[in-house]
Amino acid sequence: MEKDSEEKEGHCTKSVTRRGFLQLMGAGAAASVTAGTLAAEPTTEVIKPEEMSTVTLQINGRRHHLLVEPRWSLLYVIRERLGLTGTKVGCERGECGACTVLINGQPRYACLILAVEAEGAEITTLEGLMKGEELGPVQQAFLENDAFQCGYCTPGQIMAAEGLLRTIPDPSIEEIRRGMSGNLCRCGTYPNILKAVRRAAELKRVNGGG
Secondary structure, eight states: OHHHHHHHHHHHHHOOOHHHHHHHHHHHHHHHHHHTOSOOOOOOOOOOTTOOEEEEEEETTEEEEEEEOTTOBHHHIIIIITOOTTSOOOOSSSSSOTTEEEETTEEEEGGGSBGGGGTTSEEEOGGGGOBTTBOOHHHHHHHHTTOOSSOSSHHHHHHHHHHHHHHOSSOOHHHHHHHHTTOOOTTOOHHHHHHHHHHHHHHHHHTTTO
């Protein structure tokens, strides 16, 4: 019995409780800081979110001089500062494509681009595809082919299609599928969207690429 008791006591003496372990880790971290082994605090100057910057954005052929916070996305500025609400707010993390605009002719998610990053680029929104009250070829094709149900994703779909057709004027079905793959439609109108893009390509050819 004495031996068993001694073994138990010896075992308990050598074991470390959870509290003891945390205390040891805390002491070790403090020693590391004292020794200067941990990375030093970054010295890069951080811009405060509320500090405003002046930017000039070229949108739909017009120049806009704006005061923006460095953290504001292009999506926020387009909608809330310029009132161009054709560009929709979706997931705001680059997954759904509802906020697609053209940056120098290429489809991009406006939610992933800071407004200050877009300075100097040619930006086109849904409104920029129209001629006054006249629909553009892609918009007309989506209307003719019922390529929408709730319509929320439609502006982004149209902008993605416009960008695709500027790069590939006469795309195959597979090229259309790839070109539109970054835009989600929760209503599932993909067959009609494919038809609309093909029809838009025809309309653009008739209109001389317009």
